[in-house]
Amino acid sequence: MSEYSPRYAYEDFTIGSEWPLGSKIVTAEEIIEFARQFDPQPFHLDEAAGKASILGGLAASGWHTVSMFMRMLCDAYLLDSTSQGAPGIDYVKWTQPVLAGDTLTGRTTILDRRVSNSKPSLGFVKLHHSVFNQDGLIVCELEHTAMFSLREPAK
Secondary structure, eight states, X not given: OOOOOOSBOGGGOOTTOEEEEEEEEOOHHHHHXXXXXXXXXXXXXOHHXXXXXXXXXXXXXXXXXXXXXXXXXXXXXXXXXXXXXXXXXXXXXXXXXXXXXXXXXXXXXXXXXXXXXXXXXXXXXXXXXXXXXXXXOEEEEEEEEXXXXXXXXXX
């Protein structure tokens, strides 16, 4: 049996609190690698095609942006939490292209939370995430409910 005790549990996600995410430099190589596997549109694969598009340069797929966000989220707090996953995503919006050379940062804001009626050891936390580029522009927003185990479930 593991002695590991996660740092963050349901009780730590208080309404209105903000959780910073780390930073991530986006490289042309990773944009192209992701695109080759999952979204091989020309503006994700070729700088010239990206510049000729409305995106203005070699641009990460929106799904690549969400994947980079997920890594930032995991590194910031999720891997050191009692996370039990999520039942889905309420929405995701891409508001600016993510281009090769951009530096991404992010923030999670806790919108709401409640303890499950049927499983009192589980809590639902409503999260809003914003991902920014180096100019402070929001490039992606997501909202969803995550599930976390309680550190001290009611008896």
